[in-house]
Amino acid sequence: MTDSAAIAAYWNAAAPAFDDEPDHGLRAAPTREAWAGLLASWVPPGPADVLDVGCGTGSLSALLAAAGHRVTGVDLAPRMVELARAKLTAAGLAGRFLVGDAAAPPTGDRRFDVLLSRHLVWTLPDPRAALREWTGRLRPGGILILVEGRWREAGRSAAPYVAGAEALPWHGGIAADDLAAELRPLVTGLRVEDLGDHADLWGGPVTDERYALIARV
Structure with missing residues (x-):
């Protein structure tokens, strides 16, 4: 099994080139606009208190802040957090970023209107516990x-993931039906949106399964 120090070291090393991926850096206008449109369809008009867990370099946090939301980002890798802070500062946007375990965000008793997680659960040693933790961080009526x-993990990174990653419960991702089944007992309603056919989101066509699950607590 992986440990948090190894995971943090991996993502620290990945941070300088992280935004080179089209859907990470959102540097191309069509990709950035596609993500901004999706977020606007999922998050009610602000200002909402949004927790972005596994925020990486803060690209989605920046879109949410630009839309008027109050954003808190959490990432295990200090270098990712540094880049996220710098990205929002350079854009003249407000945001709070914390180094910590995205599965148990270091935000104390604070509750949020929205909790966002993108491409994170496959990295977690106990993703089911994280789902319980995340739903507990939302206010009544909040959105997950x-x-x-x-x-296909090959091609997502030039370097192999941390030793023991193959033992992670959801290594390689999780299908929409399976994740919905895990989450359904924790929420009052959910829906799944297929994102695989939206090439602008990814900087080009993809052939693997990609989706968004939106739930209320």
Whole structure:
């Protein structure tokens, strides 16, 4: 099984080139606009208190802040958090970023209107516990947004993931039906949106399963 120090080291090393992936850096206008449109369809008009877990370099946090929401981002890798802070500062946007375990965000007793997680659950040693933790961080009527999939890990990174990753419960991602089944007992309603056919989101066509699961607590 992987440990948090190894995971943090991996993502620290990945941070300088992280935004080179089209859906990470959102540097191309069509990709950025596609994600901004999706977020606007999922998150009610602000300002909402949004927790972005596994925020990476803060690209989605920046879109949410630009839409007027109050954003808190959490990532295990200090270098990712540094880049996220710098990205929002450079854009003249407000955001709070914390180094910590995305599965148990270091935000104390604070509750949020929205919790967003993108491409994170496959990295977690106990994703089911994380789902319970995340739903507990939302206010009544709050929205949980999980952007996930089942993908070919090769090609997502030039370097192999941390030792023991193959033992992670959802290594390689999780299918939409399976994630919905895990989450359904924790929420009052959910829906799944297929994202695989939206090439602008990814910077080009994809052939693996990609989706968003949007749920209310």
